[in-house]
Amino acid sequence: MQPELIVFFVLGTVAVGSAIGMLLSRNAVYSALFLILNFATVAVFYLVLGAPFIAMVQVTVYAGAIMVLFLFVIMLLGAEHLERRTGADWQKPIAALLGVVLLVEAGYVLLSESVSLPGINVPAADYGAPVAIGELLFSEYLLPFEVTSVLLLAAMVGAIVITRRDAPRRKKR
Amino acid sequence: MPIISSTDLLAILPTAFVVVWACTLLLVDVFAGAGGKRLTPWLAALGLLAALVLSVRGGGLEQTAFNGMLEVDGFSHAINALVLGSGLLAVLLSVDYLRQHGIAKGEYYVMLLFSISGVMLMGAAADLIVVFLSIELLSIPLYILAAFAQPDPKSEEAGLKYFLLGAFAGAFLLYGVALVYGATASTRLSEITAAVAAGLENPIFLLLGAALILIGFGFKVAAAPFHMWTPDVYEGAPTPVTAFMAVGAKVGGFAALLRVFIVAFPSLGADLAPVLIGVVAATLIIGNVAAIAQNNIKRLLAYSSISHAGFILMAFVPYADDAVYRDTLAAALFYLLAFAVTSFGSWAVVMALEKAEGKGLELQDYAGLFRRHPGLAVAMFVFMLSFIGVPPTLGFAGKFYLFRAVLEGGYVGLAVLGVLTSLVSAYYYLRVVVVMFMQDGKPQAQASPLLNLATAVTAVGTVALFFFSQPLLDWAAGAFLRLF
Amino acid sequence: MVTNLLTDYWPILVLLLVSLGFAGIAMGGGLLLGPRRSSARKQEAYESGMRAIGPGTRQMPVRFYLVAVLFILFDIEVIFFLPWAVVFRQYYENGLGAFILLEMLVFIVILLVGYAYAWKKGALEWE
Numbered sequence: 001m002q003p004e005l006i007v008f009f010v011l012g013t014v015a016v017g018s019a020i021g022m023l024l025s026r027n028a029v030y031s032a033l034f035l036i037l038n039f040a041t042v043a044v045f046y047l048v049l050g051a052p053f054i055a056m057v058q059v060t061v062y063a064g065a066i067m068v069l070f071l072f073v074i075m076l077l078g079a080e081h082l083e084r085r086t087g088a089d090w091q092k093p094i095a096a097l098l099g100v101v102l103l104v105e106a107g108y109v110l111l112s113e114s115v116s117l118p119g120i121n122v123p124a125a126d127y128g129a130p131v132a133i134g135e136l137l138f139s140e141y142l143l144p145f146e147v148t149s150v151l152l153l154a155a156m157v158g159a160i161v162i163t164r165r166d167a168p169r170r171k172k173r
Numbered sequence: 174m175p176i177i178s179s180t181d182l183l184a185i186l187p188t189a190f191v192v193v194w195a196c197t198l199l200l201v202d203v204f205a206g207a208g209g210k211r212l213t214p215w216l217a218a219l220g221l222l223a224a225l226v227l228s229v230r231g232g233g234l235e236q237t238a239f240n241g242m243l244e245v246d247g248f249s250h251a252i253n254a255l256v257l258g259s260g261l262l263a264v265l266l267s268v269d270y271l272r273q274h275g276i277a278k279g280e281y282y283v284m285l286l287f288s289i290s291g292v293m294l295m296g297a298a299a300d301l302i303v304v305f306l307s308i309e310l311l312s313i314p315l316y317i318l319a320a321f322a323q324p325d326p327k328s329e330e331a332g333l334k335y336f337l338l339g340a341f342a343g344a345f346l347l348y349g350v351a352l353v354y355g356a357t358a359s360t361r362l363s364e365i366t367a368a369v370a371a372g373l374e375n376p377i378f379l380l381l382g383a384a385l386i387l388i389g390f391g392f393k394v395a396a397a398p399f400h401m402w403t404p405d406v407y408e409g410a411p412t413p414v415t416a417f418m419a420v421g422a423k424v425g426g427f428a429a430l431l432r433v434f435i436v437a438f439p440s441l442g443a444d445l446a447p448v449l450i451g452v453v454a455a456t457l458i459i460g461n462v463a464a465i466a467q468n469n470i471k472r473l474l475a476y477s478s479i480s481h482a483g484f485i486l487m488a489f490v491p492y493a494d495d496a497v498y499r500d501t502l503a504a505a506l507f508y509l510l511a512f513a514v515t516s517f518g519s520w521a522v523v524m525a526l527e528k529a530e531g532k533g534l535e536l537q538d539y540a541g542l543f544r545r546h547p548g549l550a551v552a553m554f555v556f557m558l559s560f561i562g563v564p565p566t567l568g569f570a571g572k573f574y575l576f577r578a579v580l581e582g583g584y585v586g587l588a589v590l591g592v593l594t595s596l597v598s599a600y601y602y603l604r605v606v607v608v609m610f611m612q613d614g615k616p617q618a619q620a621s622p623l624l625n626l627a628t629a630v631t632a633v634g635t636v637a638l639f640f641f642s643q644p645l646l647d648w649a650a651g652a653f654l655r656l657f
Numbered sequence: 658m659v660t661n662l663l664t665d666y667w668p669i670l671v672l673l674l675v676s677l678g679f680a681g682i683a684m685g686g687g688l689l690l691g692p693r694r695s696s697a698r699k700q701e702a703y704e705s706g707m708r709a710i711g712p713g714t715r716q717m718p719v720r721f722y723l724v725a726v727l728f729i730l731f732d733i734e735v736i737f738f739l740p741w742a743v744v745f746r747q748y749y750e751n752g753l754g755a756f757i758l759l760e761m762l763v764f765i766v767i768l769l770v771g772y773a774y775a776w777k778k779g780a781l782e783w784e
Contacts, residue, residue: 047666053739053740056739057736060732060736061729061732061733061736064732065725065728065729065732065733066729068725068728069722069725069726069729072721072722072725073722075721076719076721076722109377110377130739130740130743131740131743131744131747133740134740134741134743134744135744135747137737137740137741138740138741138744138748138757138760139176139240140240141242141302142177142239142240142760143185143239143242143243143303144242144300144302144303144306145737145760145764146760146763146764146767147294147303147306147307147310148306148737148764149734149763149764149765149767149768150192150287150290150310150767151306151309151310151313152730152733152734152768152771153196153287153767153768153770153771154284154287154310154313154314154317155313155726155730156726156727156730156768156771156774156775157199157280157283157284157317157771157774158284158313158314158316158317159723159726159727159730160723160774160775160778160780161278161280161284161317161321162317162320162323162332163719163720163722163723164723164778164779164780176753176756192767196767196770199770199774200770200773200774203773203774203777203778204777
């Protein structure tokens with residue numbers, strides 16, 4: 001067996017397993033920890049696919065910053081332990097059934113149409129390197145790059161407006 | 174290595190101006206004293222007016238900018254004019270309302286301006302990445318604005334619901350973009366068409382991607398079955414926000430829908446037609462039938478706005494037909510204009526009658542309006558007629574052109590459904606009229622000069638512009654997309 | 658790709674193994690060698706040797722959340738600096754130094770507006 005394949009199956013098992021663990025655990029903090037494992041596995045996937053920059057972003061932004069936010073929200077709401085009954089139990093079997101139907105349908109279409117994906121050209125080794133990304137981002141994708149900063153600004157102002165009460169400040173005694 | 178030129182900057186000038194103005198406004202508002210803060214709305218209006226002038230003056234500009242990321246053409250100019258005009262009306266409606274409800278913060282107008290810049294970017298977006306970014310730039314400020322009346326729980330609920338479902342829809346859109354990229358190796362609309370023409374694409378993944386993108390846009394324009402959020406969000410958000418959301422988000426969503434599908438996915442027209450027909454039928458039926466059961470005027474107008482999305486989508490069904498798509502485009506733009514004018518007017522009347530803590534929003538609160546405030550009642554009457562599509566109002570002309578496009582595309586059944594649901598809609602719109610004119614009651618309206626001005630302008634516009642329908646349609650038809 | 662993955666990233670793999678090994682030795686060592694005498698006090702939540710005040714799952718104020726959101730936004734901003742920094746010289750040598758500098762300046766200035774706003778608004782203060 002090729003080493004790529006072995007790595008893929010090991011990583012895939014861990015990724016799917018941690019995703020299922022996240023969904024099934026009743027303690028929201030455990031769910032968050034499972035999610036971190038999942039994010040880390042996905043980061044390794046990116047590395048295997050030759051995208052080290054995305055892998056780094058995945059670790060710093062998702063596994064790092066966003067998970068901190070998740071944990072804050074869990075603590076904020078005091079929602080560590082979920083109630084076993086959520087009042088939407090009747091939806092579960094329907095959702096599972098519909099999911100299976102979708103899976104079968106997609107599988108049927110993909111198999112019956114005998115999709116032959118054209119073999120992709122193996123990209124150059126430094127295709128996903130920060131340098132390659134920098135070359136594209138700051139020339140061809142200049143506009144999206146600048147729009148991103150406007151987006152971040154809007155989100156920042158929004159977060160402050162929503163969370164801060166402009167109540168008259170209490171004077172320190 | 175491509176580098177930008179001054180023509181690129183010229184192409185994005187109105188949008189960039191709105192962004193820079195919003196940033197300046199933010200700083201002015203936070204550093205100014207209480208006296209300066211009172212100026213914020215007027216500065217926002219001034220900026221929008223200046224951007225409108227810039228956009229109209231550059232109206233003849235037609236070019237591809239930023240390495241194909243933007244396509245500045247008649248269509249993008251039309252969208253700019255529509256959304257900047259809507260923004261001005263929104264500011265007009267907001268000033269007194271925010272003060273009365275104790276939520277007069279300068280950030281409101283900054284968020285409004287950011288959202289407007291998102292719609293403007295959307296009108297010109299010629300790359301799926303820019304489409305995604307601009308849909309987020311349009312939406313994120315709207316999530317905030319919907320929750321702007323916090324800690325009012327209804328407003329918080331509206332913001333949270335809109336945000337969660339919007340993020341979910343954004344994920345669909347992004348996954349669709351990824352699949353389209355996988356199928357054609359490009360996110361540039363023109364290159365997608367080129368790849369399809371050269372037979373380089375993977376048809377299944379292209380279709381899947383386009384369908385997911387359709388879901389994302391369907392959420393933005395509140396088409397069934399992606400409409401669930403609409404009544405709750407429209408009801409909970411502060412009313413001027415709802416007024417802008419109803420128009421701004423629709424203009425943005427339809428701008429993206431029209432350009433992306435007409436330019437990039439004409440090859441999928443036959444495959445998508447049954448899906449689109451289903452969406453249109455569901456939207457028309459759910460929007461119009463559910464509106465009958467509503468007693469809250471905000472919810473009634475929310476369902477009404479869903480049904481109007483259905484009418485525009487109806488003309489969108491034959492989008493891939495070479496003979497029809499120009500008419501589709503013109504009719505859709507015209508209807509967006511008609512809907513914008515009528516919708517802002519009706520929301521202005523709603524705001525005139527709204528009192529603190531969500532009182533004054535029931536249909537029964539409109540009883541006897543004609544006796545007490547004949548001007549408001551007559552204006553509302555005009556808006557309801559326009560929503561139904563009765564001449565001489567803009568709504569009639571708009572529906573007329575939409576139906577014409579549908580019939581040209583050969584979808585007689587859809588046109589019949591459209592007429593039938595229009596008849597159904599007459600029931601609930603006229604119910605408002607009956608309550609206003611024929612029942613007794615003691616409604617109390619706030620006499621705010623700005624609100625009265627907005628109501629008068631839109632009411633007169635709804636009727637007067639009807640007589641200029643043909644030139645307006647020609648303007649809309651002139652706004653065709655540059656083809657490749 | 659896997660083979661050069663191993664050669665390129667072996668320091669990370671070593672780090673991973675060392676940290677796993679350290680945690681394993683520390684915990685395993687304690688488990689094997691340490692005496693086990695349980696008492697009620699020992700079952701309490703560990704709070705640096707102090708007596709625990711209340712349960713460990715109290716709700717936190719929303720201010721933490723605001724700080725975390727601001728952190729994420731600036732984190733994403735910083736991410737964009739990396740590809741910029743590694744191509745700067747290349748652009749400069751192509752005569753595009755001013756161009757790429759201006760590009761990043763626009764990006765930073767837009768976010769600086771947000772920073773100035775957050776500062777003035779007191780979002781960075783811990784009243």
